[in-house]
Amino acid sequence: MQHPFDMIIKGANLPGPLFTQKFSRYFFFDNDICTSDWLITATQQIIRACFGETGCAHVFASTSYTYLGVIDSREDWLVNIAGLCKQMHDSREYGGFIIVDAQKQWALFQNTPVENGVLGINSNKDLSALNDTIYDIFVDCEIIKGWLNGNGQRERSLVESIGFDYLTVLLKYYDK
Known part of the structure; x- marks a missing residue:
């Protein structure tokens, strides 16, 4: 299992730099990763389109950095993330999530449910087939420009x- 600080700068938050590595693409969102079915589904679709269904990622609470569990790209993220969110809330943790790919190909960060979050990926795969889904949920640097x-x-x-x-x-930190 990875530690979140392998990929996330401790104590950092948007709009500043969050990740210890540069990703080739960034998608920003303003929905709660714990409760937005659309955001969870769109994120899983992006990950599957870029990396297939053979990976897993480790999930941490964003404020305490407590390890919550793992999500597998083949499984139903709606169910898994709901369970991890419940586990987090049961322990009186009400922040957001840090999700770190085991292969360090992508990471997602949202500090709290009411703050913006970001998905960083290292993939240049064509995602145009998912544009409607992606841009209903996310914005990228081109849209911000x-x-x-x-x-x-x-x-x-x-x-x-x-x-x-x-x-x-x-744009300063996330545009190419």
């Missing part, structure tokens, strides 16, 4: 609600 450069009311509203500084710091 579009928000910052956009002149429309929607873009201005998003930048205002999330924060210009927050978004530019995300």
